[in-house]
């Protein structure tokens with residue numbers, strides 16, 4: 189008998205499993221709207237010009253690869269802080285933000301989860317229903333009991349779907365003090381439905397009144413309305429005098445998925461408190477992977493700290509954002525032209541990379557099996573993978589299963 193005989197086969201990751209199925213599909217017209225990745229107008233994963241320029245400069249003065257500090261590259265952490273809290277904002281000038289470089293947004297979430305578990309082991313974690321599927325697994329693996337707050341309701345907006353805001357508020361209100369509330373800062377994954385600034389004010393008030401611990405997951409800053417606009421939600425939490433966690437991901441905004449560039453920021457009450465929090469975060473890092481990798485962080489730091497590259501990045505990010513919005517409109521128009529009777533214009537009211545299409549599991553399975561159009565069983569489609577070449581086929585396929 190082997191030492192591993194009792195090891196059970198774990199279920200496949202739903203999204204990555206879908207990817208494997210897509211890769212094995214021999215249909216030449218196949219389209220992958222499953223994974224949350226931005227593809228350009230030619231269906232290619234972009235390598236941003238600002239990234240290429242930074243890498244070119246770096247290669248002209250090649251650096252040895254020593255260990256980074258445990259909390260990462262100082263200029264990177266400073267760049268993250270400025271993006272999240274706003275250049276020159278009070279949390280930064282007062283020194284009360286602890287920011288560490290992390291292995292992607294996932295790494296930022298995990299560092300926060302491990303730190304929180306030490307701080308308040310009996311706290312519950314609330315995630316949105318539905319949420320990015322890794323939220324539940326990540327916080328569960330960190331040792332937390334994970335429950336959800338109501339978020340999406342297909343019956344809202346006359347059956348077109350939307351946020352059950354009353355349900356969300358009620359569930360947050362009912363949570364015990366110290367409960368960790370994981371909130372999507374912008375571009376909600378998987379639904380594409382965000383709440384308005386006025387609704388955020390109400391969430392902030394409930395979080396404050398109930399003594400919840402906000403954990404803002406910001407994986408798509410810049411994909412909603414712009415870097416500043418998407419970051420405005422952070423300022424609302426700051427203005428309320430709250431302390432909170434923010435995870436950052438540059439996977440999408442820099443198209444640096446494989447470099448694993450992210451961060452965790454913790455806003456504390458004072459610099460002295462932030463110093464203590466930082467010292468604990470460093471222990472979490474040190475005992476997990478010691479220190480972060482060099483390349484991705486160096487590229488992002490170079491772009492963020494160089495005005496020319498920074499402007500180029502903002503332009504390229506803006507182009508991605510605008511293209512996604514154009515594809516949403518094309519999808520709505522294309523579905524109508526393909527004969528879909530029902531009003532699909534809700535797709536343009538959604539924001540970010542994803543659309544909850546309202547299609548059933550059966551319809552999604554048919555799309556996949558009969559047409560090679562891959563989305564998740566929940567009806568989620570990545571609109572950032574649509575382009576002029578595949579949109580008509582996608583619309584025609586959807587029209588056939590609706």
Ligand code: PMP
Nearest residue numbers: 224292293294320377407437439
């Ligand atoms: N949070 C959300 C909501 C996401 O959608 C993602 C990426 N799909 C992440 C976190 C993780 O980002 P990263 O790939 O940088 O780990």
